[in-house]
Amino acid sequence: MLENHKTKLVLFDLDGTLIDTAPDFLTSLNNVLNKYGKKNVTAQEIRNHISEGSSKLIKFFFEINYEHEDFEKYKSDFLSEYKKNLNKKSKLFDGMPDLLDYLDEHSIMYGIVTNKFFEYTDPLVNSFPELKNIKIIICPDHVKTSKPDPEGILLACNKLNIKPEETIYLGDHPNDLRAGLSAGAKIIGCLYGYSLEKNSNELFDCHFVEEVSEIISKID
Numbered sequence: 442m443l444e445n446h447k448t449k450l451v452l453f454d455l456d457g458t459l460i461d462t463a464p465d466f467l468t469s470l471n472n473v474l475n476k477y478g479k480k481n482v483t484a485q486e487i488r489n490h491i492s493e494g495s496s497k498l499i500k501f502f503f504e505i506n507y508e509h510e511d512f513e514k515y516k517s518d519f520l521s522e523y524k525k526n527l528n529k530k531s532k533l534f535d536g537m538p539d540l541l542d543y544l545d546e547h548s549i550m551y552g553i554v555t556n557k558f559f560e561y562t563d564p565l566v567n568s569f570p571e572l573k574n575i576k577i578i579i580c581p582d583h584v585k586t587s588k589p590d591p592e593g594i595l596l597a598c599n600k601l602n603i604k605p606e607e608t609i610y611l612g613d614h615p616n617d618l619r620a621g622l623s624a625g626a627k628i629i630g631c632l633y634g635y636s637l638e639k640n641s642n643e644l645f646d647c648h649f650v651e652e653v654s655e656i657i658s659k660i661d
Contacts, residue, residue, distance in 0.1 A: 457634030536653030
């Protein structure tokens with residue numbers, strides 16, 4: 442007999458939570474760095490910066506400020522390169538297909554609330570057949586204010602007619618957890634991702650997981 446869950450909806454952050462997109466970010470950034478004669482970066486160097494967005498990636502790795510005359514050119518080149526590469530090496534995190542199967546078997550809906558724009562999110566998600574049952578995708582295009590504002594999570598809940606308190610939001614960045622808390626959802630911090638430190642449990646009163654396989658036991 443299947444267990445009855447209070448949780449009716451699970452919402453995922455995208456980069457670093459649902460999908461490991463670091464390899465394609467790395468390829469794209471290094472291609473642009475090479476183009477302009479800059480030093481390549483490693484997977485470890487880029488990992489902690491992926492969830493910060495493209496502008497901060499350019500600022501940090503080109504070592505320029507936002508007002509630099511070439512900033513927009515570098516950023517545009519990077520985004521064009523990333524659009525070409527976004528589903529080349531990216532993969533679901535280990536254990537994610539089993540988690541999605543579990544949610545399907547228990548009739549728990551799931552979706553995505555991300556700060557990644559829809560023109561990059563949509564082709565990436567559609568490249569994974571395992572994500573065919575996703576019920577909703579909320580990107581910055583769909584809201585006035587992105588995370589850490591709770592608007593995206595609340596919008597997803599509203600569209601699916603699910604209460605925030607019946608929702609779990611999973612993320613790998615402090616802003617994910619802040620958004621989930623502000624929305625009134627249960628939150629789970631994903632330490633296997635890019636941006637949460639091991640001591641995050643001192644800042645947020647919630648469950649943390651080091652592997653996707655630990656998530657099922659946290660779904661009430």
